[in-house]
Every structure is written in C-alpha cells, then in structure tokens.
Amino acid sequence: MRFADIPGNEELKKTLVSMADSGRIPHALMLYENEGCGALALALAYVQYINCTGRKDGDSCGECPSCRVMSRLVHPDTYFIFPVNASRKTDVRKPLSESFLDIWRELVLSNPYFIESDLYNALGIEGKSGVIAIAEAKYILEKLSLSPVGDGYKSVLLWLPEKMNQETANKLLKVVEEPPDKTQFIFITHNPDRVLQTVFSRCQNYRVMPLTKEERAKTASVSPEEREEYAEFMAVFRKLMEGVMARDLQTVLDSADMMSALDSKEKQKGFCIFAAEAVRKIFLCRHGLSETADIPDSEKPFYDEVSKKAGKAFCARIIPVIDRSAMLLDRNVNQKMVFCDLAGQMFLNF
Numbered sequence: 001m002r003f004a005d006i007p008g009n010e011e012l013k014k015t016l017v018s019m020a021d022s023g024r025i026p027h028a029l030m031l032y033e034n035e036g037c038g039a040l041a042l043a044l045a046y047v048q049y050i051n052c053t054g055r056k057d058g059d060s061c062g063e064c065p066s067c068r069v070m071s072r073l074v075h076p077d078t079y080f081i082f083p084v085n086a087s088r089k090t091d092v093r094k095p096l097s098e099s100f101l102d103i104w105r106e107l108v109l110s111n112p113y114f115i116e117s118d119l120y121n122a123l124g125i126e127g128k129s130g131v132i133a134i135a136e137a138k139y140i141l142e143k144l145s146l147s148p149v150g151d152g153y154k155s156v157l158l159w160l161p162e163k164m165n166q167e168t169a170n171k172l173l174k175v176v177e178e179p180p181d182k183t184q185f186i187f188i189t190h191n192p193d194r195v196l197q198t199v200f201s202r203c204q205n206y207r208v209m210p211l212t213k214e215e216r217a218k219t220a221s222v223s224p225e226e227r228e229e230y231a232e233f234m235a236v237f238r239k240l241m242e243g244v245m246a247r248d249l250q251t252v253l254d255s256a257d258m259m260s261a262l263d264s265k266e267k268q269k270g271f272c273i274f275a276a277e278a279v280r281k282i283f284l285c286r287h288g289l290s291e292t293a294d295i296p297d298s299e300k301p302f303y304d305e306v307s308k309k310a311g312k313a314f315c316a317r318i319i320p321v322i323d324r325s326a327m328l329l330d331r332n333v334n335q336k337m338v339f340c341d342l343a344g345q346m347f348l349n350f
C-alpha cells in the first residue's frame with residue numbers, strides 16, 4: 001500500500017511522512033477514526049514507507065524487496081494483532097491472531113476499509129465479540145525479543161486496542177513505553193474513550209478524518225447508509241424517537257423490544273453506534289449545522305423535527321448513556337435490561 005493509493009487525509013499523510021523522513025518515529029502511535037475511514041490503509045502505507053529503500057516524493061517505491069513483501073502483508077518484521085474468538089474456521093481452541101493470518105491478509109488486501117463486523121464474519125465468529133487476550137501480549141513480547149529479519153523497523157500493528165482487557169494491556173505496557181531499538185507499535189482504534197488510559201497516554205495520537213463522498217467513492221469503503229443493517233437500525237431509531245416526541249411510553253418500550261430482538265450481540269452494539277451517530281446529527285441540526293451532519297434527503301424531515309423538539313441538554317446527556325449501553329452489552333448484561341434503560345433515559349432526558 002502506497003500513500004498515493006489512499007484518498008483523503010492529506011495532512012495526516014504529510015505528518016507521517018515527515019516523521020519518517022526526520023527519523024523521529026514514535027515508538028507508539030495511535031490512529032483513531034470512525035469505522036471505515038482508512039486508518040488501517042494509512043498505517044500500512046506508513047510502515048511500508050518507513051522500511052522502503054527507494055522512497056521518493058514522499059511515498060514508498062512499491063518495488064523494492066521490502067515494499068514487495070509489505071504489499072502482500074508478509075513482511076517478516078511486521079506483526080498483526082486483532083480481536084479474535086473461537087471459530088469453526090480453526091481447530092485451535094483458544095486461537096490467536098496468528099491462527100487467522102491468512103483470513104486477515106485476504107480481507108485486508110481485498111478491502112482495507114472493512115469494519116469490525118466484516119472481520120468477525122470473515123473469521124467465522126459472527127455473533128461473538130472478538131478479544132485480544134493476554135496470550136497475544138505474550139506472543140508479541142516473544143517476537144520482539146528476536147532479532148529483526150531485515151534491517152528496517154519491527155512494527156506491531158494492533159487493530160482495536162479497546163478489545164484488550166486490563167491483563168493484556170498491563171503485560172504490554174512496559175514494551176510499548178520502552179520498546180527495543182527500531183521497534184514501533186501502531187494502534188488503530190474506533191473508540192478512543194474505551195482504550196485503557198495507561199495505553200492511550202503512552203501514544204502519539206492522530207485523528208483520521210472522515211472521507212468526503214468523493215473520496216469514499218474512490219475506495220472500497222461502504223458508507224454507513226449502504227450497509228445492510230442501516231434500514232433496520234433507522235426503523236428502530238425512528239420508532240424510538242416518535243415515541244419520545246409524542247410522550248408515548250408504550251411506543252418507547254416497544255422500540256426497546258425491537259432493539260433486544262436484533263439477532264446478535266454485535267448487531268445490538270452496532271445499533272448503539274448508530275444511535276450515538278444519530279444523536280450527534282440531532283446535535284448538529286440543533287446548532288444549524290445540518291450540512292455538516294450529512295443527512296440523506298429522505299431523513300431530513302425526521303431530523304428537522306427531532307432537533308426542533310429536543311431539549312437543550314438532550315444530546316450531551318444521552319451520548320454517555322448510549323456508550324454505557326454498548327459497554328454493558330460487552331459485559332453480557334441482559335440486553336432487555338440494557339435497552340429498556342436506554343429507551344427510558346431517552347424518554348426522560350428529551
């Protein structure tokens with residue numbers, strides 16, 4: 001992957017290139033993005049650039065031996081860690097990222113803009129959450145203790161550090177803070193608030209900006225509206241808000257039932273992400289920024305109405321409630337309780 005292959009985020013590309021050119025490569029970098037904005041593509045281009053022996057005009061050459069292995073994701077000094085779980089696609093009872101490397105490579109090479117649920121589908125763990133277990137941390141420490149194969153950098157690309165539990169993070173902390181010579185960690189998160197603070201604070205952090213429509217059209221990235229669940233999520237959210245606006249508690253509780261009936265935990269968490277984004281749109285509309293909110297025409301009347309009726313503090317109060325709901329689902333709290341509480345809070349705080 002070369003920077004030239006990635007539309008958008010020109011400022012961030014310049015920053016990454018200048019860090020590499022000046023030799024000031026941070027030992028830990030955190031890229032954060034909304035799903036599907038290209039953070040992984042940027043990270044891959046950055047690692048390729050760092051190790052390229054024929055850099056020119058702020059990009060890797062794409063042709064040297066290092067670029068060639070990197071472009072197939074088989075660079076011997078680059079390690080990929082991502083959330084996994086037991087799956088019918090591997091015999092390993094407690095699999096690690098390593099157990100799924102072929103699937104990972106295929107997914108990344110076909111579309112580096114994939115989202116979390118795409119990964120779980122590819123891994124065959126649909127319906128379960130992926131985790132980054134302590135055994136992954138042990139694996140990384142072991143790999144980093146070996147001498148590098150090439151003379152470039154050793155890179156650990158860790159996708160979704162929010163999926164590490166405390167134990168895993170603790171095990172990694174010291175090496176993230178003081179890695180061996182010419183070693184770097186690159187973390188990509190969709191949820192910086194849920195990355196353990198001890199890890200987050202040790203990284204240089206950069207935001208990957210959302211793509212414009214034109215930029216997105218040049219990638220394999222699927223916009224939120226084109227995703228399969230979108231219509232279903234929107235129907236549930238509409239029902240919820242209609243009940244809230246009409247002060248009709250029964251309709252609100254019916255919408256909570258629809259949320260609990262979404263057919264997997266991942267989908268239920270997906271709805272939480274959707275709802276948080278929808279409330280953000282309401283916030284922008286309330287402040288006369290509906291253009292920035294990028295609302296499809298068919299939904300404009302709905303967002304107009306909700307934003308006119310919503311109380312001043314609604315958005316600020318509700319976003320943390322939605323985040324907490326997603327967290328409780330992750331902790332296997334009963335989904336009916338979670339969604340009943342979420343719907344109730346929306347009703348009370350509107």
Ligand SMILES: [Zn+2]
Pocket residue numbers: 051052053054055060061062063064065066067
């Ligand atoms: Zn090269």
